[in-house]
Amino acid sequence: xxxxxxxxxxxxxxxxxxxxxxxxxxxxxxxxxxxxxxxxxxxxxxxxxxxxxxxxxxxxxxxxxxxxxxxxxxxxxxxxxxxxxxxxxxxxxxxxxxxxxxxxxxxxxxxxxxxxxxxxxxxxxxxxxxxxxxxxxxxxxxxxxxxxxxxxxxxxxxxxxxxxxxxxxxxxxxxxxxxxxxxxxxxxxxxxxxxxxxxxxxxxxxxxxxxxxxxxxxxxxxxxxxxxxxxxxxxxxxxxxxxxxxxxxxxxxxxxxxxxxxxxxxxxxxxxxxxxxxxxxxxxxxxxxxxxxxxxxxxxxxxxxxxxxxxxxxxxxxxxxxxxxxxxxxxxxxxxxxxxxxxxxxxxxxxxxxxxxxxxxxxxxxxxxxxxxxxxxxxxxxxxxxxxxxxxxxxxxxx
Amino acid sequence: xxxxxxxxxxxxxxxxxxxxxxxxxxxxxxxxxxxxxxxxxxxxxxxxxxxxxxxxxxxxxxxxxxxxxxxxxxxxxxxxxxxxxxxxxxxxxxxxxxxxxxxxxxxxxxxxxxxxxxxxxxxxxxxxxxxxxxxxxxxxxxxxxxxxxxxxxxxxxxxxxxxxxxxxxxxxxxxxxxxxxxxxxxxxxxxxxxxxxxxxxxxxxxxxxxxxxxxxxxxxxxxxxxxxxxxxxxxxxxxxxxxxxxxxxxxxxxxxxxxxxxxxxxxxxxxxxxxxxxxxxxxxxxxxxxxxxxxxxxxxxxxxxxxxxxxxxxxxxxxxxxxxxxxxxxxxxxxxxxxxxxxxxxxxxxxxxxxxxxxxxxxxxxxxxxxxxxxxxxxxxxxxxxxxxxxxxxxxxxxxxxxxxxxxxxxxxxxxxxxxxxxxxxxxxxxxxxxxxxxxxxxxxxxxxxxxxxxxxxxxxxxxxxxxxxxxxxxxxxx
Numbered sequence: 052x053x054x055x056x057x058x059x060x061x062x063x064x065x066x067x068x069x070x071x072x073x074x075x076x077x078x079x080x081x082x083x084x085x086x087x088x089x090x091x092x093x094x095x096x097x098x099x100x101x102x103x104x105x106x107x108x109x110x111x112x113x114x115x116x117x118x119x120x121x122x123x124x125x126x127x128x129x130x131x132x133x134x135x136x137x138x139x140x141x142x143x144x145x146x147x148x149x150x151x152x153x154x155x156x157x158x159x160x161x162x163x164x165x166x167x168x169x170x171x172x173x174x175x176x177x178x179x180x181x182x183x184x185x186x187x188x189x190x191x192x193x194x195x196x197x198x199x200x201x202x203x204x205x206x207x208x209x210x211x212x213x214x215x216x217x218x219x220x221x222x223x224x225x226x227x228x229x230x231x232x233x234x235x236x237x238x239x240x241x242x243x244x245x246x247x248x249x250x251x252x253x254x255x256x257x258x259x260x261x262x263x264x265x266x267x268x269x270x271x272x273x274x275x276x277x278x279x280x281x282x283x284x285x286x287x288x289x290x291x292x293x294x295x296x297x298x299x300x301x302x303x304x305x306x307x308x309x310x311x312x313x314x315x316x317x318x319x320x321x322x323x324x325x326x327x328x329x330x331x332x333x334x335x336x337x338x339x340x341x342x343x344x345x346x347x348x349x350x351x352x353x354x355x356x357x358x359x360x361x362x363x364x365x366x367x368x369x370x371x372x373x374x375x376x377x378x379x380x381x382x383x384x385x386x387x388x389x390x391x392x393x394x395x396x397x398x399x400x401x402x403x404x405x406x407x408x409x410x411x412x413x414x415x416x417x418x419x420x421x422x423x424x425x426x427x428x429x430x431x432x433x434x435x436x437x438x439x440x441x442x443x444x445x446x447x448x449x450x
Numbered sequence: 451x452x453x454x455x456x457x458x459x460x461x462x463x464x465x466x467x468x469x470x471x472x473x474x475x476x477x478x479x480x481x482x483x484x485x486x487x488x489x490x491x492x493x494x495x496x497x498x499x500x501x502x503x504x505x506x507x508x509x510x511x512x513x514x515x516x517x518x519x520x521x522x523x524x525x526x527x528x529x530x531x532x533x534x535x536x537x538x539x540x541x542x543x544x545x546x547x548x549x550x551x552x553x554x555x556x557x558x559x560x561x562x563x564x565x566x567x568x569x570x571x572x573x574x575x576x577x578x579x580x581x582x583x584x585x586x587x588x589x590x591x592x593x594x595x596x597x598x599x600x601x602x603x604x605x606x607x608x609x610x611x612x613x614x615x616x617x618x619x620x621x622x623x624x625x626x627x628x629x630x631x632x633x634x635x636x637x638x639x640x641x642x643x644x645x646x647x648x649x650x651x652x653x654x655x656x657x658x659x660x661x662x663x664x665x666x667x668x669x670x671x672x673x674x675x676x677x678x679x680x681x682x683x684x685x686x687x688x689x690x691x692x693x694x695x696x697x698x699x700x701x702x703x704x705x706x707x708x709x710x711x712x713x714x715x716x717x718x719x720x721x722x723x724x725x726x727x728x729x730x731x732x733x734x735x736x737x738x739x740x741x742x743x744x745x746x747x748x749x750x751x752x753x754x755x756x757x758x759x760x761x762x763x764x765x766x767x768x769x770x771x772x773x774x775x776x777x778x779x780x781x782x783x784x785x786x787x788x789x790x791x792x793x794x795x796x797x798x799x800x801x802x803x804x805x806x807x808x809x810x811x812x813x814x815x816x817x818x819x820x821x822x823x824x825x826x827x828x829x830x831x832x833x834x835x836x837x838x839x840x841x842x843x844x845x846x847x848x849x850x851x852x853x854x855x856x857x858x859x860x861x862x863x864x865x866x867x868x869x870x871x872x873x874x875x876x877x878x879x880x881x882x883x884x885x886x887x888x889x890x891x892x893x894x895x896x897x898x899x900x901x902x903x904x905x906x907x908x909x910x911x912x913x914x915x916x917x918x919x920x921x922x923x924x925x926x927x928x929x
Contacts, residue, residue, distance in 0.1 A: 174792065188807055189810060190886065196862065201886075205857060205876075207899070256871075307834040437876060
């Protein structure tokens, strides 16, 4: 029987570019920015990297297809490079590839890098793009906020939440992330907002308003991973190890079968339970001490807290308003600003979350450093509430 | 001879106030103020001749206990496709048997009456469905714009369950050019109204009316319902007087409520006459255009039992007032509106892929699993029930007449839509199955989880680059 990934692979180094509207930076510039930081942090040379996984989300507006853009940008030494794409879970997918390669013994040192260049479209929001020949014929022409607004209506109907109460809780999610992002020099949005601003902002897709939406950003993040033994041999201490890596992909049940009521994220429930099992976590509320979740929209974060078992089902609104997930709460969420304020370059986001966990666990998070982080959970959600991909990674001190 | 066995009507819900139209254009044509009475029907951006025809046909078939449709004719001068039979699209949306004959009849304001005569004289068994539908474009600020409306009406013609028997038909074909629309022209070009009245209506119509009445042995004074489709307000009365038909028999052209619906007008007024006619009453329908058709009908005792879901009276009640003339211009492509960069996306339809999905796209057909009974849409290879997942186990199951309930929804202001915000969401159907789909005709504040919806065949997207348009089904929140 498979023994899982726990403690088989550690992070040797990480890097992350400044996120934001990087008008002057090409995807290559962003990749190199993240990679240079990562190499210096890992203390290895480029030619020690034996294999790489490259995550990029939207081909049409980014680097184009294949793994070549990474190999060319970083001048990698003709090593195997694999391009991965799994919507907003892409960055974590690149990490999973590199971690599994090391765990399998196929290579000692592997690279995972994600990049996204979203600000070359000429308009706000994510790029308008095809969903595939057949889907384009009958899917609503849904935007990302339009898709996730569905979750708000489903959640509200299921738990009989008052519209205003839900909107207040959604606003609190964003106010908290803006407060966190204001302390992060690499974040796209570094200013605080008020609940009134969030509540009164114009609707993008009812009930999602402007401040319920995450930043659409350019950026890149990367990780170099290896075995604990090699990391130690390189003189590394305070090793951050992978405790769990899980992925759940919708099979059409949510979108076509009556068993899903639109009020929760089925994949998140499945992937997180598998991850807890893999990491040996029995009491998530107590054992997970920090989370970076896929707050593409404030409602997603609120519902995700329940799906990760960090809030009881139906208690999300109360827990959010009580400050449970604030920087000084019992389970801080998006301490780096999250997708909301750090920004959301799709292919990089999963690795950006890991970057924050990694810094926090090593006590290197500067002004936003948490007092005693022990176990960090990262959550990505690609697609739409009714049809999506959920990735969960859990990292913590080795051993 | 055969007779009429059922009828149905569809009017777009939107009714544009003529006052708003006149106010926008009276600066250059003050005479428009004289036409500014009441309202006219206007297609929503996602409605056209085909979608209205599907609605009217559905209304017509709703009044038949057994449809048994053996043929479908579509009469219109505003067919969306010049070469792709439009009536077949309607037949597939109605899931008619593929052995049913189909035909488009066009190029004249009497297209519907000529098609009706053809159906009445045909020896084909079963019910022959005739739908007349018209979505006419007219120049901004024109009198036509003030006088016309968008509408569709349908009848079935058959041998069993006749609600109006045919007493006779007549045609007088003459190339009298009161107006024309040549190849490549966007709009009609017409001649002076008084000349059309004097040399057209007053000279041509009496020829066919006298012919059909003489043949049937019916006196003009015994006509109970006189249908003369025209946007000339006073001509029906002038003709009735000339012909000896009682003024009370004139069926009003409804210029102040719907507008004159081109080739659909004869059937629309026939529906109106059938709603009020009683057993034994006579109905004379004319179709004027390059001559004139006349059809003489007599209501039977079965008429009283024929109750289409909407009919004209129901369609008139199903209305929403619109006062924004600019919206009308935009919907009819009479102004070049800024659609934003999201609206620039290529709308190519990949025909081979379209063909594979045609059951879903046009017929709104899903599947029902033979093994577990799960109803689902779209119909895929494996059953969606996680407890089943059987392969190739689904029989075709129609969602086209299924009502449902809104599970989730939003009003999306980011995505491109011809009439933002774009409403869409998850619909759970009463008979099982669910689908993330577009909503149309949503009134702000009228939708929430739990709202009841029905489904309707609508335009999904235009591809102006290639002259194509895609259709699919959308949900409408029930009043």
